[in-house]
Amino acid sequence: MSDASPIWTRPARGARGPQPTHTRDEIVTAAIALADAEGLAAVSMRAVAAALNTGAGSLYRYLSSRDDLLDLMTDRVVGELRPYPVPTGPPVDALIALAQRQRDMCRRHTWIIELLPRPTGIGPEGLAWFDHCLGVLAPVPCPATAKFEALAMMTGVVTLFARDESAAPPPAFSGIDLTAFPHLIAAFADPGPRRPDLFDRTLRGLLTALLTG
CATH class of the missing domain: 1.10.10.60 (Homeodomain-like)
Known part of the structure; x- marks a missing residue:
């Protein structure tokens, strides 16, 4: 047993x-x-x-x-997230820097994406990480519940982006008649450049809304 x-x-x-x-x-x-x-x-x-x-x-x-x-x-x-960087500038900027560390960790160990949601996996290093993040947010005048929500969403965005990077590319639409889907045709015809700052922009908007809303 x-x-x-x-x-x-x-x-x-x-x-x-x-x-x-x-x-x-x-x-x-x-x-x-x-x-x-x-x-x-x-x-x-x-x-x-x-x-x-x-x-x-x-x-x-x-x-x-x-x-x-x-x-x-x-x-x-x-534990590879140590040593934690010294917070400088606005708290949201400091959290985004920490989130980038999380993302790099997930890139090195893609399997960790499946384990991070496990509640039993929060050990001494996990507690130290959350404690540090809460310290970064100490100057922010919002309830602790909002801070916990922000940190949970931060990890969620990190794993979402990391999962997308490690996933196989979607199948092509070659051989499929898209005539009935004009918006798809227009989007594929002119998709525009890939936006490399999507991770930063997504986190910044989300954290700002959660911590100041």
């Missing part, structure tokens, strides 16, 4: 069994390398154990389940 307590509150290994041959950190490092190379679906206790040249059963001396491993992976990667 899995331990119901958060992985962060448990010892790094069980008290029973032979002397450990690996550390919890080594297990998490191997799992992240596997996810980076092959995707999150490739991360199983058996696969991680094989990468460490050990048996899957031995990992259960350190973890109760795969969910524990996913939570540890999430918090380790969120």
Whole structure:
């Protein structure tokens, strides 16, 4: 039976069994390398154990389940957001700089997009990140609920853009008669230049509205 307590509150290994041959950190490092190379679906206790040249059963001396491993992976990667930049200028500008760090993190580890919404994955590094963001927003005269909403939406926009970047391109409309869709025809005929500042503009408008509305 899995331990119901958060992985962060448990010892790094069980008290029973032979002397450990690996550390919890080594297990998490191997799992992240596997996810980076092959995707999150490739991360199983058996696969991680094989990468460490050990048996899957031995990992259960350190973890109760795969969910524990996913939570540890999430918090380790969120730790890459350190060191946090010193806030300068308006709070919204500082948050956009932090959001860019989040976006870069998601680009390095595309699988993290699937794990960030998991409530169990908010560990020490995740709490430190939110605490820092709230510190950035300390001068903003709005309720804490509005600040939490703004930070949640910021992460949502980051993952939306990161997911779009990592997704396969949409199928072409070649061979399809678009005669009945005049607006699509006009849009495809003159799509205009791609706007590289869409991420910044989207976040700026959203954060400004949430924090001052």
